[in-house]
Amino acid sequence: xxxxxxxxxxxxxxxxxxxxxxxxxxxxxxxxxxxxxxxxxxxxxxxxxxxxxxxxxxxxxxxxxxxxxxxxxxxxxxxxxxxxxxxxxxxxxxxxxxxxxxxxxxxxxxxxxxxxxxxxxxxxxxxxxxxxxxxxxxxxxxxxxxxxxxxxxxxxxxxxxxxxxxxxxxxxxxxxxxxxxxxxxxxxxxxxxxxxxxxxxxxxxxxxxxxxxxxxxxxxxxxxxxxxxxxxxxxxxxxxxxxxxxxxxxxxxxxxxxxxxxxxxxxxxxx
Numbered sequence: 001x002x003x004x005x006x007x008x009x010x011x012x013x014x015x016x017x018x019x020x021x022x023x024x025x026x027x028x029x030x031x032x033x034x035x036x037x038x039x040x041x042x043x044x045x046x047x048x049x050x051x052x053x054x055x056x057x058x059x060x061x062x063x064x065x066x067x068x069x070x071x072x073x074x075x076x077x078x079x080x081x082x083x084x085x086x087x088x089x090x091x092x093x094x095x096x097x098x099x100x101x102x103x104x105x106x107x108x109x110x111x112x113x114x115x116x117x118x119x120x121x122x123x124x125x126x127x128x129x130x131x132x133x134x135x136x137x138x139x140x141x142x143x144x145x146x147x148x149x150x151x152x153x154x155x156x157x158x159x160x161x162x163x164x165x166x167x168x169x170x171x172x173x174x175x176x177x178x179x180x181x182x183x184x185x186x187x188x189x190x191x192x193x194x195x196x197x198x199x200x201x202x203x204x205x206x207x208x209x210x211x212x213x214x215x216x217x218x219x220x221x222x223x224x225x226x227x228x229x230x231x232x233x234x235x236x237x238x239x240x241x242x243x244x245x246x247x248x249x250x251x252x253x254x255x256x257x258x259x260x261x262x263x264x265x266x267x268x269x270x271x
Contacts, residue, residue: 019240021220025233028099028224030090033202035063035073035217045075045084045202050221052087054202064215068103068163070239071217075202079108079213083204090223092170093117093127093141093197097225100139101167101234106131106214109158113210114166115219117197120206126197129168130210132158138186139168139178143193150178152185161214165235171225182235184228 021029032049043062044055056062056075059082066074077083092098104114111133118126127141135158138151148170156162167179170192178186199206202216218238226234 019237021237022233025226025230025237028222029220030223031219031221033086033219035066035071035075045086051089052200054084054086056082056084056203058082066163066215066217068105068215068217070241071103071163074105074215074217076215077203077212079110079112079211081208081211083208083211084202085206086200086202088198088200090221091117091197091200092221092223093143094194095170095223096173097170097223099167099169099222099224099226099231100127100129100220101165101231101238102129102219103163103165103217103238104131104212104214105161105163106212107159107161108132108213109134110213111210112212112214113201113203113205114212114216115168115200115202116205117200118206119195119197120199125205126193126195127168128205129166131212137166137178137180139166139176141170141176141192143195145193146191148174148176148188148190148192150176150186150188152178152180154185155180155183165238167226167231167234169225169231179228179231179235182232 030050031047031052033045033047044053046053061076063073064076068074100115102115109132112131113128114131115129125142129139131137136151137154138149140149155164165181169177173192174189176188177184203212204210
């Protein structure tokens with residue numbers, strides 16, 4: 001434990017196991033959920049940015065080792081009945097502009113929701129990043145007067161089980177874009193509604209529909225629209241290797257799981 005304390009003192013910006021994004025990408029960043037060495041093996045996802053933690057309900061796998069580029073772990077979903085409902089400190093869908101980026105892999109071709117915001121108890125979506133509906137990936141913002149929806153062919157086949165990075169960007173109340181592995185694959189126009197979301201989920205809708213079978217990591221949310229160059233930058237920087245200090249800690253203390261989760265909660269909870 002003394003080693004861990006010293007690591008926090010020596011490497012405070014790297015303590016969570018994922019290299020921080022560059023200063024320009026931290027502007028407007030209000031949420032970031034990354035599987036960290038400190039929380040490997042757990043079901044609760046503590047954010048590295050923001051306060052909206054979530055816990056995998058009905059799940060048994062949770063954090064597992066990963067082959068994601070730059071990743072140290074992944075949050076697994078079985079596609080049967082598990083999902084994560086987070087807190088709602090900063091929801092995006094009623095803002096004039098925002099960005100959502102995440103890494104995912106899926107072995108299924110069924111329609112699955114990766115990130116969703118909507119109104120609690122109301123099944124119609126307000127914002128969603130969806131995979132395989134039926135043969136595309138799309139980003140949708142839907143309200144009571146219309147919608148903005150961007151879709152395109154994904155970087156890999158629907159059943160490839162390969163990690164890929166996706167971003168949904170709303171540039172205004174009437175335009176949206178979706179990016180796959182840093183490249184623009186779809187644009188749209190329309191008029192989005194004004195319904196205010198009250199719930200957010202990963203791996204399903206908040207009500208438990210369109211369950212995801214696969215894994216997620218490095219979910220990021222911004223209260224601004226990133227430009228195309230910044231999307232490419234996020235794709236590249238999110239593949240940066242984690243702190244070597246914590247790789248050493250994990251090698252020395254491979255079974256100290258509960259303590260790591262508790263310490264992560266302590267160091268990431270606002271005091």
